[in-house]
Amino acid sequence: MHPLWILQQSTSVKDSFVSTPWAGPWLSGPQELTWSENQTRQHLVPDSRMSRSILVIPALPFHIMLRSHESHLFSTAMRTMFIFFGMLFTLSNAEFQVSLLKESDGVVTGRFADSLLLSLPPCALATQSVTLEYNNTDTNESMLPCRFRRDIISTIENNGQFTTSRNLGYQVTNLTTGSTYRLQYVVGAEKSNILEVSTRQVKDPNQIDSGLPARSGAMVVITVILSVSMFILLVALIVTVAHSLGGD
Amino acid sequence: MADGKGFTCLMVILILGNIFGAAAGLALCALAIWVAVDQFKLYPISGVSGKDDIFAGAWIAIFTGFAFFCMCVFGILAAAMKSRALMLTYLILMLIIYIFECASCITAVTHRDYLVGNSNLVKKQMLKYYAADGDSGSQITLTWNKVMKEVECCGTDGPVDWIEYNSTFREKFGTDYPWPTHCCKRKNNYEVVNVEACKNGQNTTMFTKGCFNHIESVFSRYTWAISWYGFAVLMFMFLLLILAMVYYLML
Numbered sequence: 042m043h044p045l046w047i048l049q050q051s052t053s054v055k056d057s058f059v060s061t062p063w064a065g066p067w068l069s070g071p072q073e074l075t076w077s078e079n080q081t082r083q084h085l086v087p088d089s090r091m092s093r094s095i096l097v098i099p100a101l102p103f104h105i106m107l108r109s110h111e112s113h114l115f116s117t118a119m120r121t122m123f124i125f126f127g128m129l130f131t132l133s134n135a136e137f138q139v140s141l142l143k144e145s146d147g148v149v150t151g152r153f154a155d156s157l158l159l160s161l162p163p164c165a166l167a168t169q170s171v172t173l174e175y176n177n178t179d180t181n182e183s184m185l186p187c188r189f190r191r192d193i194i195s196t197i198e199n200n201g202q203f204t205t206s207r208n209l210g211y212q213v214t215n216l217t218t219g220s221t222y223r224l225q226y227v228v229g230a231e232k233s234n235i236l237e238v239s240t241r242q243v244k245d246p247n248q249i250d251s252g253l254p255a256r257s258g259a260m261v262v263i264t265v266i267l268s269v270s271m272f273i274l275l276v277a278l279i280v281t282v283a284h285s286l287g288g289d
Numbered sequence: 290m291a292d293g294k295g296f297t298c299l300m301v302i303l304i305l306g307n308i309f310g311a312a313a314g315l316a317l318c319a320l321a322i323w324v325a326v327d328q329f330k331l332y333p334i335s336g337v338s339g340k341d342d343i344f345a346g347a348w349i350a351i352f353t354g355f356a357f358f359c360m361c362v363f364g365i366l367a368a369a370m371k372s373r374a375l376m377l378t379y380l381i382l383m384l385i386i387y388i389f390e391c392a393s394c395i396t397a398v399t400h401r402d403y404l405v406g407n408s409n410l411v412k413k414q415m416l417k418y419y420a421a422d423g424d425s426g427s428q429i430t431l432t433w434n435k436v437m438k439e440v441e442c443c444g445t446d447g448p449v450d451w452i453e454y455n456s457t458f459r460e461k462f463g464t465d466y467p468w469p470t471h472c473c474k475r476k477n478n479y480e481v482v483n484v485e486a487c488k489n490g491q492n493t494t495m496f497t498k499g500c501f502n503h504i505e506s507v508f509s510r511y512t513w514a515i516s517w518y519g520f521a522v523l524m525f526m527f528l529l530l531i532l533a534m535v536y537y538l539m540l
Contacts, residue, residue: 149448149490149497155464158489194489212489246416246454254406259513260398263520267391270527278384281534282377 137163139226139233142210148194154241156214158194162226162233175213175224178237216240299536300368306529307364313522314357317390320514321350329507330435333428338414340404343508346397346515353390357526360386368536376537383530387523394519401512405505412445412501416456419469426457433500434471442500443472448490450499472496 141151142158151158159173194209216222219242226233324347335341360383367375404410418429437443444450451458451468458469466488473487473495481487486494 144492147492149492149495150452153452153464153467153490194486194491209489209491241452243455243459244453246413246456249409249413249416249454251410251413253403254409255402257398257402257406259516260395260402263398263516264395267394267520267523270523271388271391274384274387274527274530277531277534278380281380281537284538285373 136232136234137226139224139236141236141238147209151210152238152241154218154243155216156212157216157222157224157238157240158210158212159224159236160210161193161208162228172227173211173213173224174227175222177217178221178223218243296539299532299539300371303368303529303532303536304365306525306532307361307368310364310522310526310529311358311361313525314354314361316354317518317522318351318354318358320518321347321354324511324514325351327511331432331504331507333425333432334411334414334504335400335404335508337418337425337429338404338410340400340410342396342400343404343511343515346393346400346519347511349389349393350515350519353386353393354522356386357383357390357522364533368533371540373537373540376533376540380530380533380537383526383533387526387530390519390523394516394523397512397519398516401508401516405501405508408445408499408501408505411504412450412454415445416450416454416458419456420458420461434469436500436503437469437471437496438475440500440503441474441496442498442503443468443496444499445501446499448472448495448497468495 138160139162140160142148142160143151146160148158193211195206213224218240221237221239224236224238325344327344332341332344335343360379363375364379364383367379414429415433418426419433420426420430448468467490470481470484470487473481473484475481483491483494
């Protein structure tokens with residue numbers, strides 16, 4: 042039998058969030074999650090997005106059965122169940138991702154000269170306290186800053202009826218220009234990956250070469266044709282005057 | 290020479306050509322006035338850099354355009370009166386005006402290449418002169434503020450220019466504001482929508498496109514007016530002058 046548990050219990054009696062089967066062995070056939078309530082059969086088809094929830098919070102297993110239409114899966118269920126439990130423990134200590142904010146996240150850039158914009162840890166860890174550890178790879182000093190709420194970058198959209206506030210990321214300030222940092226979130230037992238990124242090196246504007254970049258086609262055409270025509274006219278006028286004077 | 294049918298035909302062609310040339314010259318004068326007036330108020334960008342011959346070409350074209358108009362009217366007179374002396378005067382004066390107009394076209398298009406061939410000169414000037422003291426500094430600052438507000442853009446190629454390079458602005462005001470507040474979106478009462486969000490660089494509260502496209506298109510528009518239209522007028526005048534010389538030889 043395939044292990045299954047409820048991830049999160051909402052206050053509503055009707056809603057339950059249930060883990061999906063581990064992707065590998067069970068995706069081959071159609072799955073069906075059924076539960077009996079007043080003799081009615083409910084169906085649920087898991088999709089790929091739901092697999093993320095397995096990684097974060099395991100909860101106690103409940104007695105809800107997963108019946109699969111593929112009968113051959115029952116024979117492999119016991120075999121894969123051990124693998125599944127084994128992976129479960131590694132998954133619970135899995136790394137979540139931290140990255141620099143990019144243009145697709147709604148900011149101009151994530152790298153400034155003296156600060157960096159990082160993505161926030163996933164929503165599932167919301168109420169826990171997070172520490173950010175970073176060190177400057179050049180000077181090897183480590184910093185464990187206190188987290189201030191104002192360093193969180195949030196957008197506030199107000200359309201007159203309601204205001205939505207969304208947290209975009211976290212700004213790490215007081216960094217030195219042009220140096221590389223390694224950053225990592227630590228949430229209780231979980232850590233994120235180590236992000237190695239450098240702040241921008243500010244360049245000297247006098248280094249910009251502002252000489253003539255290239256002569257455009259228009260410039261060459263106009264110059265050549267006009268110069269030639271000027272020359273022709275001058276010669277023609279001289280010849281005309283000479284001819285008329287000579288002719289007289 | 291012969292007072293035959295070909296001669297009369299040539300005279301008629303000359304008179305018609307001169308009428309058309311007068312109109313073209315007057316149009317050149319008007320177009321050059323439009324360029325000189327500089328409705329987009331971008332002159333300081335070229336003036337401070339020293340490459341302002343787009344506008345010098347415009348001024349020359351005002352005078353040569355009007356001179357073409359006057360000379361073409363004179364040319365109608367000279368052709369109708371069949372006078373050798375008048376035709377010679379016409380030819381020599383037209384050639385002098387022709388040479389000046391050539392100079393205007395060539396210099397306008399060359400300086401346009403210097404200014405907006407690529408974004409380097411405009412970017413360097415912006416970083417150096419924005420928020421600087423002095424006459425150049427104030428002119429550039431006012432021009433850029435106007436452009437950023439009206440065109441809704443920031444920096445030359447983008448806001449990243451302000452943080453990529455050191456600048457007079459950064460030296461004066463520090464790194465608290467990575468870019469000028471004119472890069473931020475404003476409400477109708479000119480108040481910034483969200484200063485903190487603008488400082489962080491959020492797309493929704495600031496302008497993220499660069500101003501160079503607009504600056505380049507304006508200068509190109511001015512240049513094409515002066516140089517390409519001047520070129521067209523000159524090519525027409527070239528043919529007219531060749532015909533006038535033939536007519537002079539027939540007189």
